[in-house]
Structure formats: C-alpha cells, structure tokens
Amino acid sequence: YPEGVSGRPTTPFFNEKANEKGILLTSGHTWKQQRRFGLMTLRNLGLGKNGLEHRIQEEARHLVEYLMSERGQPLDPSVSFRQALSNVICAVVLGHRFSANDETFQQLLKANSCVLRSSGSLSKRTCQGPPSLYDTFPWLMDHLPGPHKKVRSCEGFLYCFAKEEIRRHEESRVPDEPQDFIDFYLAQMVKVNDPTATFDEGNLIQTILDLFIAGTESTATTLLWALISLVLHPDVQEKVQKELAAVLGPSQLICYEDRKNLPYTNAVIHEIQRYNCIAPVGVARQCVKDTTLLGLPVPKGTVILPNICSVLSDPEQWETPRQFNPTHFLDKNGNFISREAFLPFSAGKCTDS
DSSP states (O other): OOGGGOBOOOOHHHHHHHTTOSSTTOOHHHHHHHHHHHHHHHHHTTTTSGGGHHHHHHHHHHHHHHHHHTTTSOOOHHHHHHHHHHHHHHHHHTSOOOOTTOHHHHHHHHHHHHHHHHHSSHHHHHTSSHHHHHHHOHHHHTTSOSHHHHHHHHHHHHHHHHHHHHHHHHHHOOTTOOOSHHHHHHHHHHHOOOTTOOOSHHHHHHHHHHHHHHHHHHHHHHHHHHHHHHHHOHHHHHHHHHHHHHHHGGGOOOOGGGGGGOHHHHHHHHHHHHHHTSSSBOOOEEOSSOEEETTEEEOTTOEEOOBHHHHHTOTTTOSSTTSOOGGGGBOTTSOBOOOTTOOBTBOOOOOOO
8 A cells, every 4th residue: 555545544433442552443653663563573473484383283183173073063164263263363462272162262252253243344334333323423322222332342351351361471471581472562561661662551452452353354264265165166175185185195284385385275275365355345544645546636534445356356367357266376387376466455555656
C-alpha cells in the first residue's frame, strides 16, 4: 500500500475494542513500533525458521491422532483445526499448550471466534450488526441489550485471560532467558527508556489478542478449504499423496525445507488459497493524507476496502482464474514458481506512486 493509505479507520466500536493499542487496528507510531517489535520477536522465536517446526509438528500429530480416532464418524473438522492452530499460537505467545478438554481453552476459542465474527467482515462493519449500530448510536447502545453485549463479554474474557497470563509470566520468568512472546515483551518494557515508546501492558494485552485473532482463523479457514478442495478433486488428492509418499517415505513427517522437493504439493497449497480466496476483503484502511491511488485523487479520511478477490481471479494474471488449477504455480517442467499476483492476505507498505 502507498504510504498515504497506511492508516486504519477509527470508529467508536473499534476505538473501544482496541483503544488504539496493539497492531491490528492501530496506525502511525504505535503501529510501526509494535509491528516491528512483534516481527522481530516472532523471528527470534522461530517464525520462518526450523525453531517453530517442532511446535507445529506436535500439534499436527495431535490433530491427526484425533481425526484417526473419529474415523467413520461424522465430525466438524473446524473445531479440531482451530484447537490445533490456537495451541500453536499459545506455545509461541504463552509458552505452553492446552489440552483439548481444558475449560479455559474452550472459553478462549469461543471468545476469539465471537470477537472475530463481530468485527472481521465487511458486511458487519458497513451494513448490519453490532459495529454499525454501535458506531451510529454509541451513547445509546451501552444501555441496550443485544449481540454487542455478548461481544463485549467475550472481549472482557480475552482481556482477563491475557492479563492473567502476563501476571503469571511476571512471577515465574527468568530475566535474560525469555521463552515466549510475553517474556520478550516484558523484558522490552523494562529495557526501554524512551518517553515516546509504546511498550506497556495495554499494548501487550492487545497484541496478544491480535496474534490469536490473526493467527488462528485465517489458517483454520485455509485448512477447511484445503479439505474441501481435495475431496472435490480426488485426482489432485492422489497426486499430492503420491508425491508425499515418494519424498517423505513411510514416516510422513514433513518439514519446511521439504517444500523444495514437493513442487506439486506446494502448488496445490497456493492454488487452494488463490481459488478459494481465503480473505475476500482485506482489513479496512484509511487515507492519512490527500493522495493519489490508481491515478485518482483520494481525500484524507477516505476509507478504503481492498478487494483481494479481484487480484486472485484476474484473467490477465491467471490462465484459468475460475478453475481450480494447481498448474498456475508450476512451470512446464513441473517446478514450483512464485506469482506476483498471489496476494491471499493483501500486501504491505510500498512507496507512493
């Protein structure tokens, strides 16, 4: 995105939700500082490296064991997918995982889903639902019953959950030996001596919640579409299984480096995200100054909704945009190729044009 449209909209509903804290719904100095520290810390914890593999492999093993135990019985895979992915986030952010039957963990999953449903879609922001009504009559909605009360209750649980985890870390952490995201953040709060710094408990709490919201639902949705796509295309499923068997052998334990030897499987994963358009509309942005976008003048304060599907189904970029076709990501020799138009979750900042 150009610098001029790098802001986030401010509304009564989202102001009360995030209070200009964290990463997801912030702009300017807070966003830059929290995002930079968050990325650096996640990399230190193994994001994009081998260090995080064992956590993902452990949750994948639990997930496969559960699915195998339910063989022949009807089930809702979305539940087990969200549990597995939330536990990966828990391991990185909190330093521990939960058992599937843990009551607090179940409350965490339900509350996270509740908050995401209330504020994560275009229709609920601009058409009907709690955010729209709340933004129109914020002074009135606080005194009326309705779904917004449930959303606030879920947010309250998540806030208390994060605050309790921070307290537990403050009591048990070993200085200079950070084990998870909270440890790194608490160390940063102590270390920084800058009046303009934004490292405080409020930002830590909201960043924890942002990581759960951003890191769970998008990947769980990808897995659900992957399951549906492979069921609907048994020929693709068979090719993937044959490639996995040939490269991994009987163990079937996959590592990140294996992607280089699994071009077809890698292409299928990318095509699942392209064809199914996991996130049809990106998180809303707002012009922070008068700017020009695609040759058109856009005034300061304008809210911009990125249409991601328009890129993923652009006939000028994809040979068969309306068909599930893994060869979109393969060259004539069957090697995996990256595509510039592959933007399943939008794009980052760029220079103004």
